[in-house]
Amino acid sequence: MSSKITSTDEIAELLVYLGRAARGVDTGSNLTSAQWTALRFFARANGISRTPSAFASFHATTRGTASQTIKSLLAKGYLARCDAADDKRSVRYDLTDAGTQVMCGDPLRELSDAIHRLDAGLKSALRLALPALVGQLADIRNTVAFGTCGDCRHFSGGGATGYCACVAAELAPADLGRLCISFAAIQDRTLVLGGADKRKTT
Amino acid sequence: MSSKITSTDEIAELLVYLGRAARGVDTGSNLTSAQWTALRFFARANGISRTPSAFASFHATTRGTASQTIKSLLAKGYLARCDAADDKRSVRYDLTDAGTQVMCGDPLRELSDAIHRLDAGLKSALRLALPALVGQLADIRNTVAFGTCGDCRHFSGGGATGYCACVAAELAPADLGRLCISFAAIQDRTLVLGGADKRKTT
DNA sequence: ACATGTAGTTTCGTTTCGATACTATTCGTA
């Protein structure tokens, strides 16, 4: 066999490395890595996605584990149960005020700062490449992907608001950046930068 | 406070999501996620970096935990102890033939495949942006970064081989893609599309 | 030469996690 290390493999490794390094250091809030991920998810997911099952799918774990993590956040008073669906099996969890408060200390802030310091071209390239990658991975695995409404195939409209073909409703500006469980990736994106239009054909 | 979700935050979340999703499913090899990360590290790190301490630093964990993970891989016969340094405290671990063999079933292959399917422009953008991001993050935290010799500030030379100012030696072509604990990131990279990757020369 | 620092390992208690089983509700279909 060949032990050749390709450029593709290097990228994959860097992604794993960054994902792990991004956990950062919790300064005082006393939340574990899994709890931060859950709190972040419920802070950023839209209404129909703030359920234990959706979080389990997002976090690539089982519903049982997801339920446990949520329970611990309930006990800390950062999440609140909020039954408000037609499906009586389903439960929705929302952030409490305390939960919103504690999100200010999100250790992921360090990674955000690092991204912020990047050259603008690199940053917008990431903004295109990562959602596309999520879509490709979901495609290979035949699973659902996660992404924000603004990146979704169901979305149309260019201004501050837009239309979601999935929920069949106009989206508020705030929802454009929210995670949705019904997300469908746009597969054929190419890198197009600002003015200079260097488009890859093929 | 503001709960505004910026584009930067979205990128950070996608990185965490991909890092977690990349673990994939282990098909038969019976290695845990931590064990795969360790085996991958020792497969891809250069000679001076294949130590427990270097792996602990890479994996953002303690030396104790790293030692445990390595021990489990020793027991499975995938790593071999290989004392061959001037520093008698230091220990080097190399992959055995069985270890090299089992790497063929690396669950990270799925993510590599997904990257491979990306538009070429997006892919080369990732190839530039991710090392730069690793450098920025290490800079913010005042810690050492990890990267491959080909991306390193100590590296010079353009052809198939090159010179490493850190080890003060010529590098074999195979080493260009290897992880090094003495890695120093190039901070001021910008995105240049078109031909081959362009390197900023200070 | 002696204090200080580093590399590696072990032990211990806590936390995380996946597998499994269980209840309640919804869906599909005959």
Added chain:
DNA sequence: TACGAATAGTATCGAAACGAAACTACATGT
């Protein structure tokens, strides 16, 4: 309509991962 299958949520249990601390051996530096 009735009933089996699927789905949402939860609880329990054992295995693994993890961090903290303590310890040995070696290196460094003043």
